[in-house]
Structures are given as C-alpha cells and as structure tokens.
Amino acid sequence: MYxxxxxxxxxxxxxxxxxxxxxxxxxxxxxxxxxRGKSTAEAILKYQDSDxxxxxxxxxxxxxxxxxxxxxxxxxxxxxxxxxxxxVVPADAFGKHLGPALMHVSDRSKNEGVQFASTEGTIxxxxxxxxxxxxxTGYFINSSMHLKVSDIETIKDLPLSED
Amino acid sequence: xxxxxxxxxxxxxxxxxxxxxxFLPEVRDxxxxxxxxxxxGRKQADLAGRRLSGIDFDAILTGPLHRxxxxxxxxxRHQKRNKTVEIISDLTEAGDAGYGGIPxxxxxxxxxxxEIIPCPDPSPTGGPGVIPECDDxxxxxxxxxxxxxxxxxxxxxxxxxxxxxxxxxxxxxxxMPALLGLTDRDIDTGKFFVxxxxxxxxxxxxxxxxxxxxxxxxxxxLTLPESENIEGYPFPYIGYPAAGGDN
Numbered sequence: 541m542y543x544x545x546x547x548x549x550x551x552x553x554x555x556x557x558x559x560x561x562x563x564x565x566x567x568x569x570x571x572x573x574x575x576r577g578k579s580t581a582e583a584i585l586k587y588q589d590s591d592x593x594x595x596x597x598x599x600x601x602x603x604x605x606x607x608x609x610x611x612x613x614x615x616x617x618x619x620x621x622x623x624x625x626x627x628v629v630p631a632d633a634f635g636k637h638l639g640p641a642l643m644h645v646s647d648r649s650k651n652e653g654v655q656f657a658s659t660e661g662t663i664x665x666x667x668x669x670x671x672x673x674x675x676x677t678g679y680f681i682n683s684s685m686h687l688k689v690s691d692i693e694t695i696k697d698l699p700l701s702e703d
Numbered sequence: 704x705x706x707x708x709x710x711x712x713x714x715x716x717x718x719x720x721x722x723x724x725x726f727l728p729e730v731r732d733x734x735x736x737x738x739x740x741x742x743x744g745r746k747q748a749d750l751a752g753r754r755l756s757g758i759d760f761d762a763i764l765t766g767p768l769h770r771x772x773x774x775x776x777x778x779x780r781h782q783k784r785n786k787t788v789e790i791i792s793d794l795t796e797a798g799d800a801g802y803g804g805i806p807x808x809x810x811x812x813x814x815x816x817x818e819i820i821p822c823p824d825p826s827p828t829g830g831p832g833v834i835p836e837c838d839d840x841x842x843x844x845x846x847x848x849x850x851x852x853x854x855x856x857x858x859x860x861x862x863x864x865x866x867x868x869x870x871x872x873x874x875x876x877x878x879m880p881a882l883l884g885l886t887d888r889d890i891d892t893g894k895f896f897v898x899x900x901x902x903x904x905x906x907x908x909x910x911x912x913x914x915x916x917x918x919x920x921x922x923x924x925l926t927l928p929e930s931e932n933i934e935g936y937p938f939p940y941i942g943y944p945a946a947g948g949d950n
Contacts, residue, residue, distance in 0.1 A: 635915075643895065657907070657917045678896045681919035 542624045545638065545664045546584065547631035548576045553661030553687055554583035560663065560686035562587035567622040570597035572629055581628045603633035608641045631658040642666050643678050656681055704859055704908045706882055707758070708867045709751055710874055710898040711770040712744030712777070717900065729813060730769060733805050740773045744900060747925060748777025751901040754924035756781035758864050763787070764855075765868040766794035767804030767822060772814065774901065775868050779817045788868075790822040793830055793851045796870035797844060797877070828854040844873070848881030861910050871898045875920075882906040883914040896920060 544564070546557055548571075557580070566588050571581035573596060585594045599610065629638055635658035643666075656664075663686070665679040715721045715738035726739040740748065755778055763778065765771045767790045775788045792803065804810070807821050828850045859865055869878060875896040883906060896904070902920040909915070 655915055656919075657915050659917075662918075678919060680897070680902075680921065681916055683918065683921060683923075 541622055541667075543642070543666045544624070544626045545634055545642075545666070546580065546626055546628050547634050547658075547660050547662050548572075548574065548580040548628050549631075549661035551579065551583065554580040555586075556686045557661060557663060558584040558587045561626065564624055565589065566592045566624050566626055568593040568595065569626045569628065570595055570600070571627075572597060572603065572633075573601035574630070577628045577630070581626070584626060584628070597627065600627065600629055600633075600638075603629060603637050605637055608637040631660045631662075634658065634664070639664065639681065659684070661687060704856070704861050704863050704865065705758075706855065706865045706867060706906045706908060706914075707755065707760075708869065708874055708878060708882070708898075708904045708906070709755075709774065709778075710871055710900055710902050711768070711774040711868065712740045712747040712751075713900045714738045714740050714744055714770040716770075717741070717744075727813065729809055730805060733769065736802060737769045737805060740770050744770070745773065745777065747901040748774040749780070750777075750924040751903065752778040752781035754903065755866070756783075758866075759783065760785050760866045761859060761863040762789065763866045763868070764789050764791045764794060766790070766796065766870065766873075767792055767802075768795060768799065768870070769805055769810065771795075771868050771870070772804075772810060772819065776814045776817050777901075778866065778868070779814075786816060787818040787820060789820045791828060791851070791854075792822045792826050793828045793847045793854075794867060794869045794878075795873070797872040827858075844877045845881070847873075848877040851878065852881045856908065856912060874898050874904075879904060879906070879916070879919065882908065883916060884912065899925075901925065 542564075544561065544566075546561075548554075549557070561584050566584075569581045569584055569588070569592065571577040571594070578596070581594055585592060599607065601607075635656040639656040659682050662682040662684050664681045664683065667679060715724045715726065715734070718724060718741060721738070724739075724741040726734050730737070730739060751774070760782060763775060763782075763785060765775045765788050771794070772788070772790075779786050779788060790804065795802070803822070807819065811819050830847065830850055855865060855867075867874075867878065875898040879896050896919050898904070898920055899922050901924070902922050903924070904919040904921065905917040906914045907917055
C-alpha cells in the first residue's frame with residue numbers, strides 16, 4: 541500500500557497538493573479532527589474520482605507518541621485491500637511523531653531528537669509492503685515540488701521549520 | 704550545518720541495455736566495475752547542479768566512483784566559487800569495497816575546470832583510504848556512516864553548507880540514518896530511504912548534533928512542465944519507484 545502523508549495547510553497549497561495527487565488514483569483520504577485537516581482533505585478529494593472515500597480518522601486526532609504507537613500497531617479497519625491512501629495530519633504531528641514512527645525510528649532514537657521538519661502542505665510517500673507496516677520504505681519526505689512549480693533554482697527557499 | 708546529500712545520475716549500471724550507452728574510451732578498462740553516467744544521467748547531474756546553484760557550498764565531498772565524479776562535475780559547473788571536490792572513500796557505494804576509483808591521471812583531465820583532491824590514505828574520516836573487504840558486512844556499513852558523520856561534524860562549522868555525493872544503498876540505507884543520529888537497531892532495518900538518481904536530501908544538523916530531515920529524495924529539478932516533458936524524465940514522479948539497480 542502506498543501511504544501518502546500530506547500535512548494540513550491553507551487553501552492555496554492544499555489545492556496544489558490536490559492537483560498533484562490527481563495523478564494518483566486514491567482509494568481513500570483520511571483526515572484528523574480539525575477544520576484545517578478536513579478542508580485540506582476536501583481540497584484533495586476535489587481532484588479524485590467519485591469512488592474515493594474521504595473520512596475522519598479518529599485514531600490520529602491529537603496525535604502524540606502513544607497514539608502513534610497505537611496507529612502503527614493496529615491495522616486500521618477498512619484499510620485492508622487499499623492500494624493508495626492519503627492521510628492528512630498536522631505538520632507538527634508528522635514531523636515529530638508519525639514520520640519517524642513510519643520509518644521505524646525507535647524510542648531511543650526519538651529521544652535523541654530524530655525527526656522530520658514540520659512543514660505545511662508537503663507530501664511524503666511511504667510504501668507499506670505489509671498491512672501491519674512492518675516493512676516500510678520512505679520514497680520521499682516533505683516533497684514540496686507542487687509548491688514550487690516553475691523555478692528549478694529555488695531549493696534554498698524550500699521551507700525548513702525548526703522545533 | 705546544512706548537509707545536502709545527492710545520489711549520482713543514472714549510470715550505465717542502472718540500465719539494462721548498457722551497450723546502447725556509449726562511454727569515453729579513456730575509461731574503457733573500468734566500465735564493468737565503475738560504470739559511467741548515461742546521457743540522461745549527465746542531464747540529471749546538470750539539472751541538479753542548476754538546482755543547487757543558489758547554495759554556496761563550503762565543501763563538496765564525493766565518493767571515488769566515476770559516476771560520483773561525473774555528478775560532481777554537473778554541480779561544480781554551476782557553482783560560482785567552489786570548483787573543488789574532495790574524494791572521501793567512505794562515500795563509496797556498498798559493495799565497492801577495496802576499489803579506490805579510476806587513477807587520477809586518467810580521470811582528472813576528463814573534468815576541465817574541476818579540481819579533484821584524491822582521498823588521502825589513511826582517510827581523513829579515520830578509516831583506511833580504500834575500504835577493506837569487510838565493508839560488505841552491516842557492521843562495517845554502520846561504522847563507515849558514523850565515522851563519516853563524525854568527521855563532518857568535527858570539520859565544519861554550524862553554519863556551513865556541505866554537499867555529499869554518494870550512491871543509493873549507502874546513501875539511503877546508511878548515511879541518511881547516520882546523519883539523523885539513528886541507532887544501530889534502526890539502521891539494521893535495511894534500506895531506509897529511497898534515493899532516485901540525483902535526488903536531493905537535506906539534513907539540518909544543529910549545534911547539539913541532532914539532525915532534522917528537511918526533505919528527502921527531492922527530484923523537483925527532474926520534473927518539467929508537462930508541455931516540455933522529455934522521455935526518460937520521471938514526470939510525474941509521485942508513486943514511481945526508484946530507478947532500478949544500485950550502481
């Protein structure tokens with residue numbers, strides 16, 4: 541299963557993310573319990589076929605270390621059989637919790653501060669080869685190519701947020 | 704410190720039909736062990752160089768393989784100030800143990816305007832100039848990644864911009880986790896990050912040594928407006944796996 545994590549954001553970057561994801565036929569879009577998460581998910585849904593589901597995912601609301609562990613440990617009902625899924629989460633939750641957890645970063649490493657930048661409106665792609673997410677490869681993290689579409693020399697301007 | 708890591712461009716080792724990708728006669732004797740970039744690989748390197756042209760690198764460190772140097776050339780040509788690359792043997796690909804690259808007297812003339820500083824022996828990272836055969840063992844992988852990161856931290860200041868040019872398996876599986884400070888157990892999980900050809904990753908290492916991955920495997924420079932799409936470029940790249948092969 542290809543698991544796309546998109547960090548929630550304002551309307552304009554959400555629309556760009558939606559356009560970018562229009563190249564991928566999604567089975568479902570899940571979002572966390574915030575208006576921002578919902579609006580980002582709906583912006584992505586706008587570019588998908590009518591059979592793409594768009595649902596609130598309670599288990600990822602107010603994501604913290606414990607909830608991340610729970611998410612990683614328990615297969616989510618309804619995800620079985622899906623091939624391409626988007627989960628919209630807050631940037632901070634991705635950078636500090638979900639991203640490192642998806643990449644198998646152990647608690648010890650996390651305590652040493654391993655994390656991804658918390659950047660809004662980015663797309664990350666993980667390949668969860670097994671549904672229990674034992675074997676996950678990070679294809680790309682915090683891609684912002686859809687936010688910088690016309691200039692190939694803007695890498696120094698790519699967003700880099702601190703803690 | 705901002706550490707940029709890029710994988711080399713597409714090499715003849717990455718394609719199935721090697722014979723359809725010509726190489727320079729000067730490197731004929733090394734092509735099996737040390738394949739050159741394809742024409743597409745050289746274009747990718749040039750695009751990566753253009754993308755990185757806004758960064759004034761304090762140091763450009765590269766693995767010893769020909770595909771690393773060809774990629775470095777694509778970057779250096781777009782650098783305004785720094786035209787020097789330093790070979791660090793620890794940046795070589797996994798499985799290329801004991802191979803130090805094409806002799807300098809052959810390879811230096813192939814890159815006019817780019818000064819290549821060979822890796823001293825012993826290597827400044829604290830390891831041997833040419834990595835011993837045991838490099839194929841995971842414990843040696845990790846050692847190589849860790850001593851490389853320690854070397855970078857000790858040598859460069861906190862505000863430095865450093866570019867590392869390496870290969871897929873070592874870069875994505877060992878170097879990136881080491882830059883992020885992951886434990887050996889984490890690194891043991893196998894290939895960690897995918898690195899596409901000339902994909903750019905950036906890690907911000909703070910004063911306390913902690914690393915934050917700003918982005919990983921970014922290939923925005925390889926994408927073009929749809930109207931200008933060129934066959935062979937990974938557009939659109941979302942959902943596409945890495946180019947095959949680790950060479």
